[in-house]
Amino acid sequence: xxxxxxxxxxxxxxxxxxxxxxxxxxxxxxxxxxxxxxxxxxxxxxxxxxxxxxxxxxxxxxxxxxxxxxxxxxxxxxxxxxxxxxxxxxxxxxxxxxxxxxxxxxxxxxxxxxxxxxxxxxxxxxxxxxxxxxxxxxxxxxxxxxxxxxxxxxxxxxxxxxxxxxxxxxxxxxxxxxxxxxxxxxxxxxxxxxxxxxxxxxxxxxxxxxxxxxxxxxxxxxxxxxxxxxxxxxxxxxxxxxxxxxxxxxxxxxxxxxxxxxxxxxxxxxxxxxxxxxxxxxxxxxxxxxxxxxxxxxxxxxxxxxxxxxxxxxxxxxxxxxxxxxxxxxxxxxxxxxxxxxxxxxxxxxxxxxxxxxxxxxxxxxxxxxxxxxxxxxxxxxxxxxxxxxxxxxxxxxxxxxxxxxxxxxxxxxxxxxxxxxxxxxxxxxxxxxxxxxxxxxxxxxxxxxxxxxxxxxxxxxxxxxxxxxxxxxxxxxxxxxxxxxxxxxxxxxxxxxxxxxxxxxxxxxxxxxxxxxxxxxxxxxxxxxxxxxxxxxxxxxxxxxxxxxxxxxxxxxxxxxxxxxxxxxxxxxxxxxxxxxxxxxxxxxxxxxxxxxxxxxxxxxxxxxxxxxxxxxxxxxxxxxxxxxxxxxxxxxxxxxxxxxxxxxxxxxxxxxxxxxxxxxxxxxxxxxxxxxxxxxxxxxxxxxxxxxxxxxxxxxxxxxxxxxxxxxxxxxxxxxxxxxxxxxxxxxxxxxxxxxxxxxxxxxxxxxx
Ligand code: ADP
Ligand code: ZN
Numbered sequence: 001x002x003x004x005x006x007x008x009x010x011x012x013x014x015x016x017x018x019x020x021x022x023x024x025x026x027x028x029x030x031x032x033x034x035x036x037x038x039x040x041x042x043x044x045x046x047x048x049x050x051x052x053x054x055x056x057x058x059x060x061x062x063x064x065x066x067x068x069x070x071x072x073x074x075x076x077x078x079x080x081x082x083x084x085x086x087x088x089x090x091x092x093x094x095x096x097x098x099x100x101x102x103x104x105x106x107x108x109x110x111x112x113x114x115x116x117x118x119x120x121x122x123x124x125x126x127x128x129x130x131x132x133x134x135x136x137x138x139x140x141x142x143x144x145x146x147x148x149x150x151x152x153x154x155x156x157x158x159x160x161x162x163x164x165x166x167x168x169x170x171x172x173x174x175x176x177x178x179x180x181x182x183x184x185x186x187x188x189x190x191x192x193x194x195x196x197x198x199x200x201x202x203x204x205x206x207x208x209x210x211x212x213x214x215x216x217x218x219x220x221x222x223x224x225x226x227x228x229x230x231x232x233x234x235x236x237x238x239x240x241x242x243x244x245x246x247x248x249x250x251x252x253x254x255x256x257x258x259x260x261x262x263x264x265x266x267x268x269x270x271x272x273x274x275x276x277x278x279x280x281x282x283x284x285x286x287x288x289x290x291x292x293x294x295x296x297x298x299x300x301x302x303x304x305x306x307x308x309x310x311x312x313x314x315x316x317x318x319x320x321x322x323x324x325x326x327x328x329x330x331x332x333x334x335x336x337x338x339x340x341x342x343x344x345x346x347x348x349x350x351x352x353x354x355x356x357x358x359x360x361x362x363x364x365x366x367x368x369x370x371x372x373x374x375x376x377x378x379x380x381x382x383x384x385x386x387x388x389x390x391x392x393x394x395x396x397x398x399x400x401x402x403x404x405x406x407x408x409x410x411x412x413x414x415x416x417x418x419x420x421x422x423x424x425x426x427x428x429x430x431x432x433x434x435x436x437x438x439x440x441x442x443x444x445x446x447x448x449x450x451x452x453x454x455x456x457x458x459x460x461x462x463x464x465x466x467x468x469x470x471x472x473x474x475x476x477x478x479x480x481x482x483x484x485x486x487x488x489x490x491x492x493x494x495x496x497x498x499x500x501x502x503x504x505x506x507x508x509x510x511x512x513x514x515x516x517x518x519x520x521x522x523x524x525x526x527x528x529x530x531x532x533x534x535x536x537x538x539x540x541x542x543x544x545x546x547x548x549x550x551x552x553x554x555x556x557x558x559x560x561x562x563x564x565x566x567x568x569x570x571x572x573x574x575x576x577x578x579x580x581x582x583x584x585x586x587x588x589x590x591x592x593x594x595x596x597x598x599x600x601x602x603x604x605x606x607x608x609x610x611x612x613x614x615x616x617x618x619x620x621x622x623x624x625x626x627x628x629x630x631x632x633x634x635x636x637x638x639x640x641x642x643x644x645x646x647x648x649x650x651x652x653x654x655x656x657x658x659x660x661x662x663x664x665x666x667x668x669x670x671x672x673x674x675x676x677x678x679x680x681x682x683x684x685x686x687x688x689x690x691x692x693x694x695x696x697x698x699x700x701x702x703x704x705x706x707x708x709x710x711x712x713x714x715x716x717x718x719x720x721x722x723x724x725x726x727x728x729x730x731x732x733x734x735x736x737x738x739x740x741x742x743x744x745x746x747x748x749x750x751x752x753x754x755x
Contacts, residue, residue: 013723013736014040014681018068025067025093027576027598030655032057032336034209036681039065042147042183047206049153049184049197053213055308055334058185059086062149066123067095071144072116074180075125077151078164083125085306088570090123094600099125100136119143128164132172145180148173150201153184157196161188167200174202182206187213187330212401216677217333218341220391221412222384224483224523225346228316229260235314235342236266236294241551242311243287246296247328249317249353257316258296271297288567290558299328307567308335309574315343318350320357321377322384322398337575345385347486348444351496354378386487388523390414421484421522427473428513428520431485432494434469435504436514438462443502448481484522493520543628545582549616553577556612560605571605572596579628584613586624628654659686666701669737684737688744699745703738710734711742 014036022028031039034052038061041048052058063086066073077083083099090097098112098121115121116139130136131148154160156167173182184197184206198206223231232246248254251272258270269283269292286292288307295301299319313332319325325343333339354375361371384394391411396403407414421427434451435442449456450464453471464470473481485504488494493509496502512518554568554577561568572580576596585591591602591609617624655678662672663686672683690696699708714729726739 013740014043018043018064021068022064023592023598025095025598025600026060026064027592027594027596027601028060029595030682031060031679033677033679034211035061036679037207037209038183040681041207041209042181043069045146045181047182047203049186049194049203049206049208051186051194051208051210051213053211053215054187054330055215055217055336056187056211057336058151058187059089061185062147062183063090063095063123065147069146070122071146072119072121072140073123073147073149074131074140074145074177075123075149075151076128076131076170077125078128078155078162078167082151082306085567085570087123087125088566092566092570092601092604093598094603095123096121097123097125100130101125101127113139116140117142127166128170129166132169132176137176145177148177148180148182150182150184152186153197153201154186154188154193156200157193159190159196160193171200171202212396213399214392214396214401214403215330215333216392216408216410217336217338218329219338219410219415220329220341220343220395221417222343222345222391223412223417225316225344225349226479226483228344229257231342231344232257232261232314232316233264233266235312235340236261239293239311239340241293241554243290243307243309244294244312244314245301245310245331246294246314246316247299247301247319248296249298249349251298253316254296254298261294261296267291267293268296269294271295271301273298273300289561290554290568299324302328302331306334308569309337310334310339311337311574312340312342315341318343318345318353318381318385320353320374320381322381322395325381325384326395326399335569335573335575337578343385345382346483347382347489350378350382351502355499388413388418388420388521419524421524424522425513425516425519427484427522428488428493429516430469430472431481431488432506432510432514434467434472435494435510436506437467437469438464440505441503443504444482444485444496447485447504448478451481452476452478480524487522488520493518543578543582545578546584546622547581548620549581549584549613550577552612552616553580553609556608560608572601572609580609580613582628583626584617584622584624586610586614586617590625655682656686656689659683660690660695663687663690663696663701669702680737684740688740691741691744691748694748697748699741703741707734707738708742708745711739712746715743715746 014031018039022031033056034050035057038048038050042062042065050058050061062073062075075083075086077086080099080101080103083101087097087099096115098115100109100112104112112121112124116124119142121143124140126136150156150170152162155162155164156170157163173180182201182203184201184203186193186197194208194210197203198208225231236244246257246268248257251274254270254272258268261268269286271280271283275283283292283295287295310332313329315325315328319328329341332341357374357378358371361374380398384391384398387394390403390408390413392405392408393403409415412418430451431447434447438447438450446458449459450467450470451473453465453474455465459465459470485494489496492507493513495505495507497505506514509518513520553572557568557571557577561571564571573596576594579594580591583590583594585594587610588602588606591597591606592599613624616622655676658676659672659678659682662675667675669680669683669687672678673680676683687696687699687702691699710730711726711734714726718725718729720726720743723736723739723743727734727736730739
């Protein structure tokens, strides 16, 4: 085994100097979730397979070690657009990075060759076929290549949804770069795909790190469809000036919705496969550069869209499958900040969708089994919409994960947006008996007309105005009644038969309800009006910030981006803007305390940002250098920190405080991690700090006495400078985190003793 300067590291140990680098370069205080395990594996030179949801922060897992370790890290990526984005973003943090692809001009290529020869690059992005090309290998030869990162690694597997034959060539990496460790990253991997990635890339006993794929920052809402335009506008109004996607079923729906929204003054562009390549590119650019806020699109829109600050996704029609729903909603909140996904459900749409897909499958000559499978998936999606259980839980369980939180605080069901109808049984009985009275010969609209007592020519001609059920529900709005009927259909309490003119028919379940033997569940489609109060009015729901200043900074960001021909999100993230608007720093140090602002960004934009804040504060008569406030309504209310001046103000301080509160109660570390969403590594780091600073005095709650003694004895034998020898001495039986804690405690004890 070659020894390198990072040889002593193992998965639980990331040196403090790494965190300093992280703060200086990226302006980040912490690693999130599994990032620390992934990074530790990278630093230790272990191969790894990292499965994290979109927005989980996969790129940092190879970018940060690349910067920290030196040498050259090669990154394989399937799309030029993705590579370009990553390189831009790294350069904006002052990290020397480049990409080689077919779109480069000759002089650009030459410059990269020079930089490679001078070993100036830390990261180089390439396509899979280029990576194993002998010419390329020669080009990078003079550089030390510790690691190779394979992004979107599921592309290697034909079992995945995005198989790319060129990824198969990656099987040769091992031969071509035998010294390098290989790190594969993906957001979507079934066990089969996962296995395939390990085999295809010939990973050597890799660390396999699989995060929960739940996206806690997304709030899911499924509302009964009523007036689509009104419903879409309700969402757009809440997110004025912010990025969002509205999905429609058909191209014509896109066109008409876009037109109406445009008339009402919303900043929208259409996108669908019927537009020319040029028009599509223009729409996409407008969205990325924030000259348009909202894209109204068919599902053709989304692939290769890297805008991370999409704050909402609206589905005006149900997606075909739960997988589609997950993927399409997944485009919201990729920056990890709160975002909302609203689906407007209608049973009528579901039926239309079913017919459309069946027809196109039949026309394509698909086998019956496939059509059946499609039908089942659609029904599953409809059930997901109809069933009033936590959306996060239902999604997690659909994908085979368990979800333990009793209330996600981030879906319509848990937030109490929808109310059950109290007398659902009577309502259902009225509907069903009306269907029976008209001889089970009519569709939904007709039944609604009879029940609400409409006086139409048809009803009079058929003498249905003399039925006992005529006008029986005249107090109920038609839209509501229609939705209830579709809810009953969704539960199988009544059947809709026939293709051209679907007719309502009673079935066995209907009879049970009519005779009082079964109880259906109906929900109120009227959305509670206090919905707005369930979330903070601003994008980040864990603290309040000055909306006007945010807008001013957003304009500044857009201008800076246009000057530099970069997307605005590369200049500064929404999180950074929000923290700036809340804290209003007046100094460069103040800027550095903001999440996402490192040294390079202060150097590049510090002055203009400070000037904009100063001028705003003067005009508005508000003060500078405020601590980050925390919203009372926030999900993180319990994380309220005790921060004062801006110098010490950061999310980290809040996290630290939250961890201390939990530890003060002797809470097990796993529970602290679940509660605070911080990794074990971070919590251990804090615990060590608390022990050192004397804020916590004992460790019996977390480390059994026998283990404490074992560790201390081992440390006495092999020394305390490095953890690895102690770990080895203990036959690798005691985790690094535990060793760290015991040593920190022991050191604090001996200091107290000597004082
Ligand atoms: P993925 O590739 O997994 O979809 P990204 O790597 O694009 O996710 O990261 C998502 C967002 O989270 C980015 O805006 C990134 O800057 C941010 N991010 C990643 N790691 C951290 C961190 N440790 N602290 C703060 N922000 C982070
Ligand atoms: Zn929920």
